[in-house]
Amino acid sequence: MRFQGYRRKNGSVGVRNLVAVIATTGCINELPQLISRRIPGAIPLGHNLSCSHLGDDLKQSTRTLTNLAGNPNIFGVVLVGMGCEQMSPEKIYQDIQKLEKPVELLMLKNVEDWNKLVSRGRNAAQRMSSQASELSTEEAQLGELSLAIKCGGSDTTSGVVSNPVAGFVADRIISEGGTVVFTETPEILGAEHVLVKRAINKNVAGKVLEATKNTERRIVEMGVDLRGSEPTPANIAGGLTTIEEKSLGAIIKAGSAPLQDVLNYGERPSGKGLYFMDGPARTAELLVGIAATGCQLMIFSMGGGLPSLLPMLPAAPARFPLMPVIKMSGNPDGYEKRKDFIDIYVGSVIEAEETIGQAGERLLQEMVSVASGQKQTIYEKGTYEEPLLIQIDGPSL
């Protein structure tokens, strides 16, 4: 199975051909908006980081922005900074150059005029947009995909139908030589022993246990009980009783391949196969972190109930322009109510009209259409935009 993609200088293949306009500090989030406006393929990437963070949070956000720029869906980058921020625009610029990606850096420090910065930024974005439009697609192998898989608005149909269908696709991508990344540390609590058995060595197994132990410790240190928020009230209404049940159903979406490694938030995998990113379940932060690992597209396995009546994603109401997200549902009731909010329906497995494998083959076809640009997902068509949310672990000052 093959798809049509945009081959980059570093060998990776994009399923979209974007020009990212990235702010190095949230103080100037308006700039990417002004610079990218009405330029074909240009996307504004402002975010929540300014001079209010410490140590590892700074390292994590620098890594995340750099690796977002490295996502294969991005042709080139216009980086805009102030010159007084904590994150070094120069370092991010050099790191993006190392990824063999066209990049231009513009700083308020050098221009000293907001309007000039906007017009120079627009010139740069326009230039890159023209260069990007000259690139034509070429055939690429399924194994050149790095697929993100997430479940949300989960109910018991997630573990019975849509996650097994996602898992089928995950196994196929990996058997073709590709990569699959899943995350949501709070939602492997109670299922970590299953992942530990699949870790390729003791070191990776240890990382899985450390990730869950840290999450559980932080919850208990707050003096609260996870039972108040996991499963969520919507999960409980859908029939999920405990976090263990939710987690055991959730990990099915990652298929059955051996676990190669545990990645930090926004870290790029060193090889191919199945990876777990230690990260949050909250969709807005998750999307940023997992796109930074290099995933070109995402499968979002959706349950039923109220979250399935949202046009976008639960906990991520804004369009996320960096990678197409395919919304899949196995809940007949939710699908019946809002067919126009679901890209692919697999509840036919419940009605015994289709097997998991047949639904999986359909999902693969859908992915190929989306990857080849023949189809836009519902999430891509959203118009509401917000700055990116990068995960912060420490205090905000």
Added chain:
Amino acid sequence: MRSRCLSRSMARPFSVQTNDINKREESKMKKAIVIDLKDNVATLLADVDANDVVHVMMGDKTNETKVQESIQFGHKFAMKTINKGQNVVKYGEVIGQATQDIGEGQHVHVHNVESLRGRGDLA
């Protein structure tokens, strides 16, 4: 003569209809699924009322179980008695512990099961 005619003309459509109803009833039979043979709960694939008999799919086999109360689509019921303090098992793994005795066919959910994780009060 007239009545014979009527009965003959009615008989055929009626019998066809009965078969159709049987077929429809069978396909409409309320279903549930047991994901792993070690599980002591089944997940419902339809809304059920008290005393409904549910077709439970367990791998290649099916089983019939009567539910004791009305339970929503996607929720679970006990396949056998689960005593207070015993593990509730789904996907072949422990998903929590019963906080009271749960009879066969009874709803298994947050009112009679508790999680064992992220609590701080358990070792």
